[in-house]
Amino acid sequence: MPLHDDLEQVFRDVFADDALALTDETTAQDIAQWDSLGHVNLMFTIEERFGVRFRGNELAEFANVGELERFLEEHANGSGRA
Amino acid sequence: MKPPALRVSPTDMELFARASGDVNPLHVSAEYARRTPFGEPVVYGVLGALAACARLRERPGSALESIALEFLGPLSAGATYPVEAQETESTGELHVTDSGQLALKAQLAFARGSQRTLVEGRPEAREAPAAFDLEALDKGLAVSGNWAPSLAHLRQLTQRWELSDRGIDELAAAALAWTSYLVGMELPGERATFWKLDLRIASRGEAPSLPLPYTAEVTRRDERVGLVELAASLGDGLATATISAFVRSDPPRSDLATLAPLLADAPDLTGQVAVVVGGSRGLGAALTQALALRGADVLLVYRDSAAEAARVRGSVNAAAGTIEAVQGDAGDAAWCSDTLRPLVAARGGLDLLVCNASPPIRPLPLDPAGVDRFERFVLESLGLVVAPVSAFLDELDARSGTTLILSSSALTTLPAEWPHYVTAKAALEGLATWAAAAHPRTRFVVVRPPKLLTDQMNSLLGRVGASPVEPVAAEIVRRLGEPRSDSGPELVELGA
Numbered sequence: 001m002p003l004h005d006d007l008e009q010v011f012r013d014v015f016a017d018d019a020l021a022l023t024d025e026t027t028a029q030d031i032a033q034w035d036s037l038g039h040v041n042l043m044f045t046i047e048e049r050f051g052v053r054f055r056g057n058e059l060a061e062f063a064n065v066g067e068l069e070r071f072l073e074e075h076a077n078g079s080g081r082a
Numbered sequence: 083m084k085p086p087a088l089r090v091s092p093t094d095m096e097l098f099a100r101a102s103g104d105v106n107p108l109h110v111s112a113e114y115a116r117r118t119p120f121g122e123p124v125v126y127g128v129l130g131a132l133a134a135c136a137r138l139r140e141r142p143g144s145a146l147e148s149i150a151l152e153f154l155g156p157l158s159a160g161a162t163y164p165v166e167a168q169e170t171e172s173t174g175e176l177h178v179t180d181s182g183q184l185a186l187k188a189q190l191a192f193a194r195g196s197q198r199t200l201v202e203g204r205p206e207a208r209e210a211p212a213a214f215d216l217e218a219l220d221k222g223l224a225v226s227g228n229w230a231p232s233l234a235h236l237r238q239l240t241q242r243w244e245l246s247d248r249g250i251d252e253l254a255a256a257a258l259a260w261t262s263y264l265v266g267m268e269l270p271g272e273r274a275t276f277w278k279l280d281l282r283i284a285s286r287g288e289a290p291s292l293p294l295p296y297t298a299e300v301t302r303r304d305e306r307v308g309l310v311e312l313a314a315s316l317g318d319g320l321a322t323a324t325i326s327a328f329v330r331s332d333p334p335r336s337d338l339a340t341l342a343p344l345l346a347d348a349p350d351l352t353g354q355v356a357v358v359v360g361g362s363r364g365l366g367a368a369l370t371q372a373l374a375l376r377g378a379d380v381l382l383v384y385r386d387s388a389a390e391a392a393r394v395r396g397s398v399n400a401a402a403g404t405i406e407a408v409q410g411d412a413g414d415a416a417w418c419s420d421t422l423r424p425l426v427a428a429r430g431g432l433d434l435l436v437c438n439a440s441p442p443i444r445p446l447p448l449d450p451a452g453v454d455r456f457e458r459f460v461l462e463s464l465g466l467v468v469a470p471v472s473a474f475l476d477e478l479d480a481r482s483g484t485t486l487i488l489s490s491s492a493l494t495t496l497p498a499e500w501p502h503y504v505t506a507k508a509a510l511e512g513l514a515t516w517a518a519a520a521h522p523r524t525r526f527v528v529v530r531p532p533k534l535l536t537d538q539m540n541s542l543l544g545r546v547g548a549s550p551v552e553p554v555a556a557e558i559v560r561r562l563g564e565p566r567s568d569s570g571p572e573l574v575e576l577g578a
Contacts, residue, residue, distance in 0.1 A: 029498050032447050036542040040307050056306055060546040
């Protein structure tokens with residue numbers, strides 16, 4: 001499954017919204033449930049599913065989902081990040 | 083008959099505080115809660131869950147075996163929230179929503195078994211919460227002690243919601259109350275925000291006598307998000323709990339040492355009289371300090387935050403100007419006229435009115451269930467500006483003074499969960515437009531600051547991209563020294 005679809009599924013699971021669609025420009029402001037708790041769930045779920053570990057609050061500092069996808073393309077499944 | 087929805091009254095809050103011994107200030111102190119991102123006291127999560135359980139069906143011969151709770155959004159005492167229940171023979175699931183958003187989720191499992199009551203004993207709980215910060219909560223850190231609920235108070239709650247008929251016996255209700263006590267008073271204590279609970283009640287054993295011994299240990303800490311996980315046990319395994327709780331960081335405070343060097347280009351305000359409404363915390367505190375540093379005599383108006391107001395007043399002892407803290411509700415027109423105006427008159431008039439106060443902003447999606455709260459928020463926001471502006475228009479006209487109205491860059495960024503805030507700020511800008519035309523002698527300045535690192539924004543996501551208050555306050559005061567424009571209110575956009 002392409003990374004985009006995989007990530008979209010994570011978002012749908014975490015935010016309990018099967019209709020949720022991600023674009024490169026999506027940000028926390030676009031998803032009502034993406035509050036601080038949703039953010040922690042999202043962070044832990046992405047780490048588990050993609051085998052990455054975010055540094056600090058890095059996930060919140062990505063400008064949008066496009067930037068997050070580029071990060072995951074580089075680092076997913078242990079390719080490059082301890 | 084089952085209640086149509088969940089409502090926790092202020093009396094229920096008091097009963098639960100006494101029943102559990104959990105007097106964490108987030109739940110019992112308006113002044114404390116104002117300095118957290120919640121803005122106002124929050125209903126105990128466990129109490130909200132107990133109230134929601136009144137929606138469960140009756141289960142004769144059943145006893146609670148396990149309950150998993152997720153506290154996803156704050157509930158307010160006195161407000162009403164819809165509860166949806168889905169049940170099977172042996173399970174129940176409850177969803178409490180707030181304006182369409184899930185605020186509390188409970189999953190319960192029941193087993194056949196007799197109900198257990200507790201044997202009366204003297205309540206045992208500490209008086210003030212421990213206050214671990216995140217750094218102190220190393221994995222392996224353990225606490226232990228004895229705890230006993232006040233059974234009389236616990237029974238008032240369980241009887242009111244007929245919980246024992248629904249399979250939640252006295253032992254289960256007490257174990258739930260204990261988790262609230264543990265998180266709010268012991269580990270992590272004062273800074274805790276309870277997030278998740280997984281509680282199992284042992285099926286064995288007779289009615290235990292009080293107090294009950296307990297232990298709790300930190301099993302995980304995530305510094306990145308300020309989270310700890312605990313493993314805890316009550317009554318030698320009578321109840322076992324896995325708990326996730328956030329540990330709040332210190333509220334940000336405007337710092338004089340940071341502020342002073344930024345004011346080099348700011349005008350000399352010696353001899354000028356200023357009123358800052360909402361001057362005890364956040365940008366208002368930094369503005370109050372900046373004005374005093376530049377020589378103004380400032381009346382700092384605050385409603386709840388007495389300690390913070392005193393801190394701001396005490397911070398500028400060596401400043402050129404003065405600060406006097408005045409407690410009152412600036413949204414009350416009579417208070418503005420009867421209390422605040424004489425204080426201004428005693429200083430000979432008014433040169434600057436700063437309208438910075440706002441009600442606490444909680445996320446509020448545009449939803450039919452949230453219309454009342456939307457309207458209340460907008461009205462209260464408006465009142466905090468309309469009342470002081472109307473009270474002081476004559477004084478400001480007389481000295482060709484300035485009214486500074488704090489709007490927000492949210493008018494351009496349009497945060498998804500803040501339609502009420504955007505609406506309120508747009509209304510304030512409308513007022514400024516009208517007043518600038520009707521009162522040309524007074525200068526009207528509308529400021530749209532960027533997202534600021536204030537108490538309100540001191541959350542995991544809130545802090546991201548938030549600017550410190552000092553440079554923004556210094557820039558606003560510097561702009562006061564620039565020549566005024568001739569037409570309409572001046573719009574100062576400081577948003578990033």
